[in-house]
Amino acid sequence: MEKQELFRRAKEAIVEADEEQAFSLILEAQMRQVDLLELLMSGFGAGNQELGQRFDSGRLSIPELVYAAEVMKNVTDNILKLLNSPEKEDSFFKKKGTVLLATVAGDVHDIGKGIVASTLRTAGFEVIDLxxxxxxxxxxxxxxxxxxDIIGTSALLTSTMAEQKKLEKLLLEAGQKAAFMTMVGGAPCTPRWAKRIGADGYSEDAVEAVWVADKLMKEKEKRMKR
Structure with a gap:
């Protein structure tokens, strides 16, 4: 029960954009030997999702979202650095490969993708952000x-999702589909959309993007051995 309360407070810290409280909770989790990755996903990550829902429903302004997103970015960077510290030889995050990120044509939303880029870099991936x-x-x-190794595209508008589908078509036409793993994200995107257009993965947020990228790299290694 104590762990769930910690997660609740972590979620609240992100929603309230309270960076001092968030970093204090990270220290508390370490003292209690609570898994930091679990704290990131179930606690701070839940707060990040709540922010998205509030923004979509008009309960959060863009300046408030930007400020809270910066707090989430700093919290994520801190936790992933702790998880990937040199003294931890069994660290989950290791250098995996290179990820190309871009928000598709017609879409100017860049906040979420920027956080994903930062998270992936901290997790050990080389990131090229277009x-x-x-x-x-x-x-x-x-x-x-x-x-x-991986191409990740973001579409925050329903009208620009077609660009993600266009990319998959171009990859096939150029005979490059097997050369790259692809992942999609953005508010209107879903796992069903990813499957429908032929993308290899989907991530709902920056935290999940690390897991998906790691999974896609393993799939690519298997693909190259065939």
Missing amino acids: GCEVPAEVILEEAVKNQV
């Missing part, structure tokens, strides 16, 4: 040029 409003053709061109 920014926002990036055409599918440019995404493919940069992926080939940089020989990345």
Whole structure:
């Protein structure tokens, strides 16, 4: 029960954008020997999801979202650095590969993707962030040029989701589908959408993106051995 209370307070710290309280909870979790990754996902991550819901329903302004997102980013960076500290030889996060990120053409939303980029970097991935409003053709061109392992695209508007589908089509037409693993994200995206367009993975938030990227790298290794 104590652990669940810790998670509740962690969620509240993110919703309230209270960075001092959030960092205090990380220290408390360490003293209680609570799994920090679980704290990140079930506590702080739950707060991050609540922020998204409040923003979507108009209960949170953009400045408030930006400020809270920065707190979440700092909390995530801190926890992942602790998990990936040099003295932990059995650390879950290890150098895995290169991820190319971009918000698709027609979409200027960049906050969520920026947090994902930071989280992946802290977790040990090399990240190439192309920014926002990036055409599918440019995404493919940069992926080939940089020989990345994973392509991650974000679409925050229903009207721009088609660009994610367009990228999958371009990969097939160029004979490059087997060369890259793809993952999608953004408010209107779902696991069903990812499956429908042929993407290899979907992540709901920055924390889950690390798990998905790690999973996709393992799948790619299996694919290359066939």
